[in-house]
Every structure is written in structure tokens, then in C-alpha cells.
Amino acid sequence: MRRFRSIRSRLFLLFMGCMTGILILMSFLYYNRTLSIIHTKVSDIAEKNISQTAGLFNLMLQGYNSLSKSLNSNYELTRLLQEKSSNPAVSIINERTITNIIGAAYYSRDDVLGIHILSKDGKVYSYERQFAGVIDNNYAQTEWYKKLGESSGNMVWLGLYPGSPINTMQPQKRVFVFGRKLYDLDNHKEIGMLMIETNPSPIMEALSNVSISPGTQVYIVDDDGKIIASSEQKGTKRPELEKLPKPSEDEKIVADGTSKELIVAANASLAGWTIYGLTPKKDIQAEVYRTTKFLIVVVLVLIILSTVLASIVSRNIASPLKLLIREMKKVEMGNFSGSVNVDSFEEINSLVSSFNRMVHRMDELIETIKASTVSEKNAQLQALQAQVNPHFLYNTLDMIYWMLDEQENERLSRVVLALSQMFRYSSNWEEAARTTLGRELEQIRHYLTIIETRLGGRLQTEIAADEKWMNAPLPKMTIQPIIENAVKYGLEPKEGVGLLKVSTEVREKKLLIKIEDNGMGMDGETLKRVRETMAAKHQRDAGAKDVGPRRGIGLRNVHDRLVMMFGETYGLRVESELMHGTTVVVAIPIPAEGEGEG
Template sequence: MARIFKRHSIHGRLFILFLTSMLALLILVSVLYYQKTTEIIHSKISDLAVKNISQTVGLFDLMLEGYDSVTKSLNSNYELLRLLQERDKEEDAAISVINERTITNILGAVYYSRDDIIGIHVISNKGKVYNYERRFAGIVDINYSSTSWYKKLVESNGKMQWFGLSEGSLINSMLQQDPVFVFGRQLYDLTNYKPIGVVLIETNPKPILAALSNVTISPNSRVYIVDRDNRIIASTEPAVESPEDRKDPPSFAGLPRPKRNDIVVDNQTDQLIVAANAAMAEWTVYSLTPKEDISAELAQTRLYLLFVILAVIIIATFLASLISRNIASPLKLLIREMKQVELGNFRGAVNVKSFEEINSLVSSFNRMVLRMDELIERITLSSISEKNAELQALQSQVNPHFLYNTLDMIYWMLDERENDRLGRVILSLSHMFRYSSDWEEASKTTLGQELDQMRHYMTIIENRLEGRIATEINIDTSWLDAPMPKMTLQPIIENAVKSGLEPLDRLGVLRVYAESDEKTQEFRIVIEDNGVGMSEETLTAIRKSMYEPVFIKNGAVAAPRLAQAQKSEARTRRGIGLPNVHHRLALMFGDNYGLRIDSEQDVGTTVVIVMPMPLPSQHSDSPQH
């Protein structure tokens, strides 16, 4: 894992972050799920136990009601009661035999009315015993009168007595191996309500045990029927062959007992205890289930949950690695390309398809690199253009320093002779030479300096074309510090004078003013003339030459159509310097800025210099100039 990614790399950090978040969420969900599942299982087991014991108690009541009806049918049988009393009195053997047979037939009828009755035993007050059972009929325990069950029946005052589950018959000494369910009651003469004997009925315990088994929840669950004296009536404890293997029954003295028809659920101990009352017999049915068995049912849930957690951890590891790689890979490419930019390579580009934010970052980087490359190229072209302009200025002047020094000397000689007009022309020409030859501070200048150069030029032109040209300059002094390329106004003014105003047969007017647009953040210098204008073909050629890409030829900035415009306008010289000025403005301020030209034949020409709005430090309120 350490070889795949470094711990402090973005891939490693994202992997650890995603994996930790997923595992924390997984553990939290798993714990909550297990707790909730445990609660649900315990709740459902408790509900199931309550439902089972409620159904079992109801079944017990129905069974006991049936047994009670059997004893009541015997106690309400007038013939049986009469015969029992006569048998106690009579002495005739023949009548005695007939009466005994009749009693036996009555008992047989009751016996065959139910499938679960094993034996019916009736004992009169005189000690005569009448039996009806399947095997060994008439073999009665001679000591029955001293037994607890007989005494309990005699003392019951006709109330139903439930003796519960017995390992063998209570009265038949030959049937001691098969378990039976025993109950009985005292028989009364319904006329005078005097006891005439007792009836003891033994039934098959399987229905009782089957009903008890329905209460069990797990194989280790035990169900007990306990009377109000905490004596066990019946239970689901398995039979054992030896006394050593017999387990002591639990003590029911400390267990909760329900009231009336309530059902008690107690899970405070190591067992789940559910108890309910059987109303017919005043019994309490207890279901005891070890909590280990309930927990055992949760073992499969825990095992399944562990497998799920393991599978989710594997999937989470894969997803964390995949997601972190998808995020980190584009960033690695971006970092690698940034190192190339540090080395000076601006030609590369990052192409990735990732998340929207990363794609936006990569796109911004590509645009930044492209912009930097364009700026470097623009600076290079601007530098070449400056050198070219400087070279042209030097080539157009023969030893300018010597010239403007000589012109200064001529000016002072004329001033001594009081020739002011010629002196002003010479002084303006001297200033023009000085301004055009000074390139030590690069090509950037201000609008104020350009206007001064324009005024010197116009001084010469107005003296040469006396009375034919008028100049109007209306520019707020607050704009005089606006930066702009050097030698911007003079080529435009020169073209306006030579190509537009000189051929006129009327007064030519040259207007120069400035305006600003807060909405577009543009600052415009407008040069208008009322000269001869240009043809549509010439105007189109100049515009095309300005907006075509520049290239470098012999150390100069040029455009393909610039040469064509120079050839086609050889006579008028219109448009020779305009493309150069436009490209220099675009190199300095951007492609959105430069020259905008409009012209109409015999009406005039308008050239607009478009620059960005000067900064506040370059623009302060001043009175108009």
C-alpha cells in the first residue's frame, strides 16, 4: 500500500479520508442495526412467548372445562346416585349384582364419551369401589383411604380437585408405569345435598403435555404448571432413567405471579420468564427459557453482519482508491504541466475529464497559460515595434541631436532679429525632433506629451498653410496623464492634414476631443477633419490591414495588407501609419482596443483612439483645457 501512494500526497490523503469516513459510517450503521435487530428479536420472542402461553392457557381452560363437565355429568346422573345409595343399603345379592352392573354401564358410557379417559373410579361412603378402565379393572389399592388424594377429595365439599400429572395410577396398583392426568370431586345427593362418595378420573396426559410443548421457544425451554401452593402439576421435563440424572425443579416461590388474566414477562434474570394463569384450576403456567438460547438465535445474525461488514470494507477500500485516484490524477497532470510552465514551456495544455470543479480549474489553467503566452508574444512584438519606430525615427532624421541643436541656434538668431513667426516654426520643429528622438524611456508616454507634440506640428503646418487650416482641441486636463504609446497622435494628425485637409479649396478644420464611456470602461480620443475623405475601397483596405495578424519582417512589425495599402495609396499616403498605431495600441492594452476609422467621400474622416479607462491615480478633476 505504501508503494501505491504516499501518505502526504493528495491521493493518500483522499484515500485515508474516504476510507475512514466509510468505515466510521459502516461501524455506526452496523452497531445501530445490530442493536435494533437484537431489540426486535427479543421483542418478537417475547411476543411469541406471550402468544403461545396465552393460547396454551386458553386450551387448558377448555380441556379442564371438559373434564369438569365429565365429573358434573356423573354427579348429576340421578340413576347413578340412586344406585350408589341403594348398593350401600341392600342385602340381596342378585339385586346387588344387577345394580353394580348398571353402575358399571353408566361409568362405561361416560368412559367411551371421550377418547382420553383411561379410567373412572367411584368410591362410595361405605367403601365400595366401582371402576371402568381398559386393563386390570378392579385391582384397587387397599390403602387408598389413607392416601392424601382420597382425604383431599373427602374434604373438598364438592369442589373440583386437580391432582395433575402422576407417574402412575393413584388407585390401580397394577398401572404404575404409565403417566396419567388425575382429577376428581366428591359426589353429593342432589336432594338433600349429602355426600355419597367420590369420583376419581384418570386421563391420558398427552394433550396436556402437547399443549405445554407449544409454549417452548427453544430446545432448552421448560414449561411448568404450578398450583397455588407452588406444587408442580405438570412439566415438560424429560423423563430420566436414574435418580442421579434428575434435575432439581426450580423454586417458584420467588417468581412473579400474574393477577387474574394478566400475563407476566420477566427478563431481568438469566432467563426469559413468561407466566399466565389457568382460571379453571387456579394454576400458573410458567415458561422458562435461558437467554443463552435467545442469544444463540442472534449468532447467525452476527455472523451474517460480519460477512456483510467484511464485504463492505473491501468494496469501500476499492471505492476509496478509485475516487481518490479520479480526483488526484487530474491534479497530478495539472501539477506536472505547471512544472513545465515554470521551465518556460507555455505550449502545453491539460486535457482531462473529471469533476466539474476540477474541469473548471484545468480550463482556467489552460486559459491562463494561453494568456501568458499571448502576453509574452505581445510584449515581444511591442518591443520590436518600439525598436522599429525608433529606427524609423532615426532613419527619418539625419543626426537629430545635431539638427535640433542647430535649430535652437537658428531660433535664437531669429529672435535677436525679432522674426517671431519664423522663430516659432523653428522652435516647434526643434521640439518635434527632440521628442521623436528621445526613446530612452521606452515607448510609453502620456496624452499631455502627445498633445504638446501635436501642437508643435500644427504650429509648423498652420504657418505653412496660413489661413487654410484651423485646429480645435477640447480635452479635459484631468485626462492628460492617461498613458498611451509614443507617436500615436502625430501619424494620425499627419495623415489628416496631408491626405484630407491640404487638397481642400476651403477652410479645413481639425477637431481633437476626448470622451469616456462608464458602461464599457472605454476612453476615446476623437480626431475629426472635414477634408476630402476616402473612398469605400480605400477605407475597407485600411480596416483590413489593421485587423489582420501581425508578423515580423526584417525586424519590423508588419501586416499583409499594410504593404498593399501602402502601394495603393502611394499618391495620398493615406493609411501608411494607421495600422502600425493600431497594432501598437492592441499590443499595449489588448485586442479590444486600437483605432476605429470612419470616412465619407468629400465629407471628412473620423479616427477614434480607443483605450481602457485610466486608473484613478491617472485621472483627477481639473478644469478644461
């Protein structure tokens, strides 16, 4: 026993010594390398981010510039803006044509919120999402109007505004605004001004691309030092932007700046903007601190794991434990038939014996639960079937049919035969009340024979089910209750000829059986109650009384049986509109090849 302990101690010390030495050496090399990578990569990332952002802005602004040029180069637009007619009808047509041209440009881009054209004679043509045409009468005194007036035809980037600068009724939602003077390209005569409002989200999203830490502040500054847009939060101290280094065209600057910030800058050459990104150095150092803490934690955890592993190896119990773990994985995969046999220490032998007993007990419990679940589902299915299981004397009806046939009363005999076939079908509840779509449609044809005879030509029916789905399995008496509801509540009260159609289609990996009628339909409140009646399963399980119209109870019964047979993702869906008819969709799984045959 003392010799065994001595070997264990030596193995423990040897294992721990090797592992600790390797961990310390690897941790030292990893820390130095990581520190070097962080310092070199941060500058590279910052430069790439600012370069990509500048490129994004140039592409974005180029698209906006092209949009404004397309309007200025539209010959019909420039002609109509200069045309003056004394005929009011012609003026209205011209104004409508101008608005249509602006609308076409408006819908050419998803981010455009409003386009406004201010003609030389004081007219304003606008195309916006809402409240179009409610224009600020004092727009000529605004700063943005003066900037456009001072320009020489080039694009003027006006920047971000808290709301539409020209439409006083628009909601106060931030917009990015730009514009230019409009000229007649034939004689270079000024004919008005163009102002476009766009969603600022692309600009703000591009700003976030510059950030390399949560504390990074990004600013877009124009040539006059005015901030076009920024990502700064409320209460943040704004830096002295005029003292920051300004890059030349196509140049990127990465500078330490002050001792507290890392500064990156680049130009958006198309607009003459300068983009600045200011990242606090404490954020960069925080990454180093996190890396250091993480490394310390990892080393400590590895030392602890090495100690545990050394202890396990030294006690020579790895082999029986591996065997036990392998068997546990089989249990995890659902295999409860195996058992573990080891000859080791008494404690391990006891653990293995307990594990074997537990697995066998779990296997017995699972089989018991399976049997209980199957029995419960069968009982529920039989209880639901009892609500629709007719007990008819179809043999008597067959006799009446032959008596009528002998008397050559063809119409009445056809009705009696159809009723007899319906009773025969509905009273046969074999095979767990399963049937096929083809048999169910055959039953429906018998039912419709009776209904068409009773309504005397007021009902037209169409069964357009695809032949390849005739063997699709479904609960018996699924479609007939739906058609009964359609006839009783929808088509019988309707004046004139009613239409009833049964069709199939495949959608979202489901087979849909659609029963449509053009009857009276349901109002919104009635439709809501019908849907609630079908959905309120917890009320039915608790024994609550049914509420809602009788049609909802019948549909609920069908829905419950579909859910019982196929699962919660299948069942009924009801759509209806008052005086326009009702559509009931039966959703069942697409049958596998050969399923339901016979």
C-alpha cells in the first residue's frame, strides 16, 4: 500500500511539474505576442475602417449626385418649369406631369424621403411620403435657401436636419438634405432650385464603421468646420475639431494626437468633407487589460485542471471512468440496453452498479410512459370521434332505394342511395378512424347529391382536387362538417345561385384542401369567435362550456382530430368576409410515396 502511494506521488509531481513549466513558458510567449499584435492591429484596423467609410460616403454621395443630375437633365421637366400657359387646364396638366417626373425619381431610391423643386416664379413642386405640399412660406429667408442661391450649379450638401426644412407638417424626424440649382441645359438659364431629403440611416450606419471601441466618437466636418453628422452621445465633451490634423485629398491620417486619444482622419472628396474618428486610449488599453486578465484566469484554470488530471492518472482510475463515460454517452443518445462491467476500487464498483440500475429503471419508465401516452391519445381520439360517429340504419335505406328503383322514381332513389352510402361510410370507424382524401371526396359527392336536390338548382359545386393526392390520409368526416356549415350558414340564406368549390394545393411543405363558398360569410366579430373556439384547447381540457356559434363547434371538432392525428402545426384555418363568402383551409402533411394506398 505504501509503495502504491509512493508511485502515485511521483506521478503526480512529475505530471504537475511538466504541465506547470509548459504553461508558464507558453503564457509568457503568448502575452508578449498578443501585446505586439494588439498595438499593430489597432492602427491597421482604424486606417482600414476610415478608408472604407470614406469610400462608402463617396459612393453614397455619387448616387445622390446622379439622382439630382437625372432631374436636371430631364428635358421634359426643364421645359415644363419654364412653360407658362394662360389656360388653367394646361397648367394643371403641366403641374401633374412635373409631379409625376419627380415621383419617378422619388421611387427610384428607397432612401429618398422627399423631393422639392422651387421654380423661379415661386411655385413649389413636391413629392413626399405624407402631407405633401404644406410648404413653409418663409423658406426664402432660410439658411439652406441662401446656400443654394449662392451656389453656381454644383451640388450643395446641406447636412442633417431635425426635420424637413421646407415642409412644416412633416413629423420631426431627422433627414439628410442636399440640393442644387436647376438650369436649362440649352442656354444655361437658371430655372429653379432642387432640394432632396433622404433617410440619414445609411450615413449613421457608415459612421459606426469607423468605431473600433464603444467609446469612439466619429464626426463629419465640412470645409467651413461645420459638423455635418456625428455619433457623439448627449453629455459628451466635444473636442476642438479645428485643432485636429486635416488630411489632404485621398490621404489617410493615423495619429496618436493627444496622450488620451487615437485619431484617424480621411477625406470624402466628392463633398469636401473630413471624417474624424477619435478613440480614447483607455479603450485600447482596456483590451490589453482584458487579455491579461483572461490569460491569468486561463492559466489558473489550466493549473487546477492539471492538478485534477494528475490526481486521476496517479490513482489509475482513468480506464474504468472512460468505460463508464462511453456508456453514459450511449444513454444520452437514447440507448438504454447496455450495462458497464468493471473490476476496480469498491467506490467505482458501487458507482457503476448504481448507474446500471438507474439505466434499467429509466428504460422501464420510458416504456411505461410510451404505453401511457399511446393509450391516452387513443382515448382522446375515440372521445372526439364519438362526437361525429353516426349510428344509421343504412340497410333499411338500401331496401327503400330498391323499392323506389322498381317504381322508377329515379330522383328520389338517387337521394336515398346517396344517403345510404353516407350512413355506411360514417358508421364504419375502423383503422383508428383514418381514411383517404379520395374516399372523403366520394362521401362529399353523395352528400352534395342530396343537397343539390333539396336546393333545387340553387347550388353549383366544383371538386378540383389533384388526382395524385387521392391517397393522402386524413381523419374520417373531415370535409363533410365544413361543407355542412358552408351550406347551412353561407349558401342557404343567400339569394340566387351559390357556388361551392373543393380544391387542393401544396404550399410551405403542406397539402392544403380548400373549401370555398360565395355565401353570406361572417363579420369580424363572428370570425374572431370561431377562431377562438378552435384555439381555446385549454378551456376544453378544463371542461369549460363551449362558446360561440354552432359552426365553430363543428370546425373545432375537425381541428382537434387533425391536431391529434398530425400534430400542432396542422389543422384548420378560416378566412371570411361578410357578404363575400368563406374559405376553410385544411392543412395536412404531404403524404410520402405509397402512403394511404389501399
